[in-house]
Amino acid sequence: MKFIASHIKVSSLNAKVLIVFKWQKESQEKVILDEIKFLENERMLVEYNNNKKYEFFENPLEIKQELIKKSLNLIENYLSGGYINLYDEFKKMNIEIPLREKFPSSFSYKVIQSLLKIKYGESTSYSYLGDAIGSRAYRAIGNILRKNPFPLIIPCHRVLRKNGQIGGFMGSRKNLWKIELKNHLIQIEQSNTKLKEKKGER
DNA sequence: AAGCGCGGCGCGA
DNA sequence: TCGCGCCGCGCTT
Structure with missing residues (x-):
């Protein structure tokens, strides 16, 4: 199994994003998103x-390099305000998102399927x-989401508390920059959605 | 057995 | 209207 990782900077957030892919040594096409x-x-x-000892772009095959570049671009675009459905785009690119592997219990699988x-x-x-x-195991649901290895792709940031509070993100309720990031994502999506509605009215 | 990214309730500021 | 503590909940570690 080979790992390829890369990272991009989110300028508006002052954060780094690490994206990890893997594939079977002999497999030609199938690239799996790891986290x-x-x-x-x-x-x-x-x-x-x-x-983690990830390898950074060590001898990637041409086609995979293209895939990686493309997915990095998508995420960058999304984070800087692009109206992009990352899950669909990754599917289109034939990048496997191993839900079963990452959410092995039937409960956790159901949770992310409905998310x-x-x-x-x-x-x-x-x-x-x-x-x-x-x-009614609401806490257990939070428990599943806090370990989501694919933030953005599996849209944890769209899950708020019932009373309207923002709730946690990426494993924490208290870590301010994570909460701000969640808020940022919500803002991006909302403003894009409003924009789209306006256009649709014309 | 302990710990949770929750929800509902009741309390006291 | 908050913030907090408490309990119930059910799943993961």
């Missing part, structure tokens, strides 16, 4: 990568997701 990870700064990125139905610009709540799968 997307937001780091607060350069130091955190280096530290994280040292632990994936929440579209760009929409929001939901932990309790709504629970209702959708017939569970």
Whole structure:
């Protein structure tokens, strides 16, 4: 198994994004997304990568390099305000998002399946997701989402608390920059959605 | 057994 | 109207 990682800077947020792909050595086409990870700064990125021992673009085949570039661009565009449905785009590019592997229990799988139905610009709540799968284990749902290895792609940021509070993001309720990031994503999507509606009215 | 990105309730500022 | 503590909830570690 080979890992390829790259990172982009989110200028408006002063954060780093680490994106990790992998593939079978002999496999020609199939590229698997392994994780997307937001780091607060350069130091955190280096530290994280040292632990994981990812290889940065070591001899990528041509086609995969293209794929990687393209997906980095997509994420960059999305983060800087593009109206982009990342899940669909990744699917189109034939990048596998290994949901079963990352969410092995039937509960966790159901949770993210119903979360994936929440579209760009929409929001939901932990309790709504629970209702959708017939569970009142609202805390358990947060428990699943906090370990989401694919933020942005699996849209955790669209899940708010039922009372309107923003709730947690990327594993934390208290970490300010994570909460700000969640807020930022919500703002981007909302303003884009409004823009789209305006255009549609004409 | 402990710990949760929650929700609902009740309380006291 | 908050913020907090408490309990119930059910899943993960």
